[in-house]
Amino acid sequence: MINTKFSECISACTNCSLICTECATSCLKEKDLEMMRECIQRCLECADICQLCVRMQQHNSPFLKEICELCAKICEYCAEECEKHSHDHCKKCAEACRQCAEECRKIAM
Amino acid sequence: MINTKFSECISACTNCSLICTECATSCLKEKDLEMMRECIQRCLECADICQLCVRMQQHNSPFLKEICELCAKICEYCAEECEKHSHDHCKKCAEACRQCAEECRKIAM
Amino acid sequence: MINTKFSECISACTNCSLICTECATSCLKEKDLEMMRECIQRCLECADICQLCVRMQQHNSPFLKEICELCAKICEYCAEECEKHSHDHCKKCAEACRQCAEECRKIAM
Amino acid sequence: MINTKFSECISACTNCSLICTECATSCLKEKDLEMMRECIQRCLECADICQLCVRMQQHNSPFLKEICELCAKICEYCAEECEKHSHDHCKKCAEACRQCAEECRKIAM
Numbered sequence: 404m405i406n407t408k409f410s411e412c413i414s415a416c417t418n419c420s421l422i423c424t425e426c427a428t429s430c431l432k433e434k435d436l437e438m439m440r441e442c443i444q445r446c447l448e449c450a451d452i453c454q455l456c457v458r459m460q461q462h463n464s465p466f467l468k469e470i471c472e473l474c475a476k477i478c479e480y481c482a483e484e485c486e487k488h489s490h491d492h493c494k495k496c497a498e499a500c501r502q503c504a505e506e507c508r509k510i511a512m
Numbered sequence: 513m514i515n516t517k518f519s520e521c522i523s524a525c526t527n528c529s530l531i532c533t534e535c536a537t538s539c540l541k542e543k544d545l546e547m548m549r550e551c552i553q554r555c556l557e558c559a560d561i562c563q564l565c566v567r568m569q570q571h572n573s574p575f576l577k578e579i580c581e582l583c584a585k586i587c588e589y590c591a592e593e594c595e596k597h598s599h600d601h602c603k604k605c606a607e608a609c610r611q612c613a614e615e616c617r618k619i620a621m
Numbered sequence: 622m623i624n625t626k627f628s629e630c631i632s633a634c635t636n637c638s639l640i641c642t643e644c645a646t647s648c649l650k651e652k653d654l655e656m657m658r659e660c661i662q663r664c665l666e667c668a669d670i671c672q673l674c675v676r677m678q679q680h681n682s683p684f685l686k687e688i689c690e691l692c693a694k695i696c697e698y699c700a701e702e703c704e705k706h707s708h709d710h711c712k713k714c715a716e717a718c719r720q721c722a723e724e725c726r727k728i729a730m
Numbered sequence: 731m732i733n734t735k736f737s738e739c740i741s742a743c744t745n746c747s748l749i750c751t752e753c754a755t756s757c758l759k760e761k762d763l764e765m766m767r768e769c770i771q772r773c774l775e776c777a778d779i780c781q782l783c784v785r786m787q788q789h790n791s792p793f794l795k796e797i798c799e800l801c802a803k804i805c806e807y808c809a810e811e812c813e814k815h816s817h818d819h820c821k822k823c824a825e826a827c828r829q830c831a832e833e834c835r836k837i838a839m
Binding site: 447 | 755758759763764767770771774
């Protein structure tokens with residue numbers, strides 16, 4: 404549990420990045436690996452963009468809206484794939500991605 | 513507030529990484545910039561190693577002890593500098609670094 | 622010297638990321654630190670986005686155009702600041718940023 | 731082709747990070763995905779540590795020897811797995827890992 408107060412969006416992106424990495428790692432151990440290719444790929448990408456989005460928020464970047472817009476799209480793209488799978492880590496990941504996308508859109512708009 | 517349950521060490525490293533980035537950015541805006549050179553440098557480095565340490569924990573790396581040992585050292589090194597300064601962000605950062613070092617040492621041992 | 626053949630854009634982004642980190646570190650050691658605040662800030666941000674842009678190209682992301690568009694903007698923003706300074710590392714950095722922006726724009730269009 | 735002159739070790743780590751990411755992505759598209767689990771996992775980890783190792787070299791970290799020592803170990807660990815596979819990207823990756831480990835060891839000693 405992270406016990407410092409950051410903005411809603413920084414928290415959501417941090418959470419999403421952690422959970423996407425978790426999901427990618429768990430997918431790599433699944434029996435039905437063949438089905439998880441796309442999920443692994445998207446989770447890795449989503450983890451990276453969320454991490455960058457956190458940094459840019461912390462730097463107060465003048466490009467914050469653009470990065471949040473892009474981060475939201477990639478989170479939704481990741482969620483779409485995760486929602487196809489019944490693994491717990493995928494469901495949890497889809498949820499984190501949707502929440503992150505929502506927070507990012509608030510800033511992007 | 514990150515609302516998912518991760519290990520104590522992953523949480524501490526994530527927290528420390530965020531707070532170090534925050535501290536570096538805040539230092540860059542301080543009046544007495546001259547005094548903050550070393551603090552900025554160490555915070556940037558500490559933010560990076562903590563982020564890596566999180567990933568390696570999530571990957572269940574066989575090198576976990578080594579990375580946690582190194583992360584602890586760098587956190588302590590960062591804390592030593594932050595403790596010299598009276599800015600709020602520095603004090604908060606020193607605390608996060610000490611806490612992170614403690615959690616990392618538990619795994620390293 | 623990196624001796625493997627990657628795409629022009631991956632090479633330019635990798636190069637730019639390295640040189641921006643170099644510039645930020647060198648700025649932190651300059652006598653006229655006060656003048657370098659903005660340069661350090663922009664270089665750190667540019668180094669991060671370029672690194673992400675490389676990863677997304679390597680992952681063949683469906684959001685490649687968007688990330689390259691954003692990376693180009695941030696590179697130009699960084700170059701604008703670096704061009705104000707006469708330090709060698711700033712001049713070199715401005716050049717790397719301009720080159721990277723150009724390669725990113727080719728993909729973004 | 732990166733056309734700026736960095737140290738041998740920074741170049742080797744940068745190269746290794748890029749090639750490991752490339753290998754992980756290519757592995758994810760291979761027919762015999764089942765066999766590639768371990769390779770993907772190790773390549774992702776190796777790409778991350780190499781990237782951090784570059785940053786710490788650029789920051790002139792006082793922990794340079796430690797990070798290079800750890801980076802060398804992880805590169806060798808990655809190479810051991812890549813060498814088991816006959817895919818071109820795996821062979822190329824093993825080579826980059828061995829070269830990177832060698833450069834890192836020079837600094838670690």
